[in-house]
Amino acid sequence: MNKWRRYLYLVVDEWGQGAYPLRRIDSSTLFFSRNQVKEAATAAAAFTIEETPLPRPQLSFTPSLHRGNLKFISLFGNGRKKSHLAALEYGGVSHIYDVEHRTMQEIASPNECQFCDPVALAVAESLYVLNNVLCKTNDDSSWHCLQPLPFVLEPGYERRFIESYTTSDGGSNILISTPGVGTYSLDVASGSWRKAGDWELPFRGRADFFPEYGVWLGFSSQDNLLCCSSDITAAVLEGAPLDMVWEDLNPPRRWIPRKSHLVYLGSNKFCVAKLFEREFNIVSELGCVPYTEAFAVFTGLVLKPSTDHSGLVMLKHRSHIYRFSGITTCWVF
Template sequence: MNFMAFGLDRENLLAVDQIGRSFLYNHDSRLLRTGMPKMRGPISDPISVAVGDSLYVMSGNPGQLPGQGCFQALLHTRLPGSRAEDWCWYSLQPPPLFADHDNGVDRSSRFEIGAYAVVDDSQIWISTSGAGTYSYDIASGAWSKLGNWALPFRGRAEYIPEHNLWLGFTPDDLQLCTADLTASCELRPPVLHDVWTDMNRPEDWTLTDASIVPLGSGHVCVVRFFLTCPEESIEDVYGDALEKTETFAVLEGVKLLKAGWAQLRMVKHKSERYVFGHDLVIPL
């Protein structure tokens, strides 16, 4: 099951199960709607972005199942053949990655989306290692190629309007960083402005993923997911050694402040650790 927040103030939370059934919870009204329309089809490794009051969902690896079903949008609009307005899923044109690069390459890796962002509340940018960076224009429904370069982020980058910059994580070590995507062009990829490398953690904490939740006024919640393996181990029914693992998240409040011309300062606030469980095991 996947959970995706959208809406002008991220007041809607959509839950989608493994067969595409969706359930909508509105934070303002505290109401849960179970009779939501079903998705047009399953999407593997989904990524989602919120634009206005709409939600756009795309396969994070379009090369696995290329076709019309890999890009869908949940829009509140007039229903076909009716005067009533309601939520409805629509299939959108998939990115033209294969039309430009269909020479027998390994689609499963070269066209995996490594980074993505919303620009000017009107475009969705996606970046791959094998096909470069493409832009989807929401108004026209057309794709265009921005360049052969890749975005300098890993995963979703969030726009921080107070500083006119995008905040995300570096591709290699998931350090917080910023970049100005509007300064890029076909021959000039965006470059990082700020990189904060002061994330301290115990040596046995393995960082597996990270995410950002914008809170407004330059505040964000940074969520990092960790894996750690305690020293003790257990045995399975065959006598083979297994190592128990612990997975948890660390949530940290961060505020971005001006620190001079074209520079930002990161102020850390309270952090909390949330443990998911201790029952995962891996073979030694």
């Protein structure tokens, strides 16, 4: 029998509170039962978003530094079952939390100050974070500095941002794309960089390769829709369009998209979690007060061959909306 992950994990940055609560969400609530699937395919229930209260936090992470902030990195670890979550505090105290065994381990923190979410990929039993690699040996974690990207050392270099990243060749290479620069490849074995080309990956943020389907899945750089590609190089060099596998939520215009997460649960099941903001005015005795509401929509999807067997499509199941108090950001694993 195929097994799939029972839980999703949500970390919320509660601005002004100094805490990052970790919540566990039952992933089965995002999917219809077998008896409901056929009925839901034609029913309005398949296209509604259910108001859902946030579950109680399992624990909260707190920065060690005054006004410090944490960055969180997705599940990784030894073997096939990845259960480690990293909470990084640059210049402070960082931790690895095992979500399965509920144990916490303090690790050394990187010294570089990062203001944006780090680019992170788990390859084999190591975790690559920007120019650092986190290796786990004999239950002791340490950071090892890699070579910087070559163009960073060129005269007149101006700070640029990484637009998209993924792995290739079975995880032996990491591809990183930067607008106006192109794509560079990191050889995991040697730790050396080479320029793959002037082209850029057609995704926004992280894309993951799924060998069981032979495709990369991620959000497109043009419209942030969930797409797939069996050959990302051809998609760029030959202008081949990405294959859209899901038409998205079609949210109201006033919903401002902020972040998108794709989580694979196993057994063809996925979760797309999208963080939105909505701006409006609250009428009070002082007049109209601007207010920003943040909320996340979790949607359960099942990946299947298209009806004409020409590609892949996502079958939508249930969508839940979780509302936060005030402006915030979140991570979903």
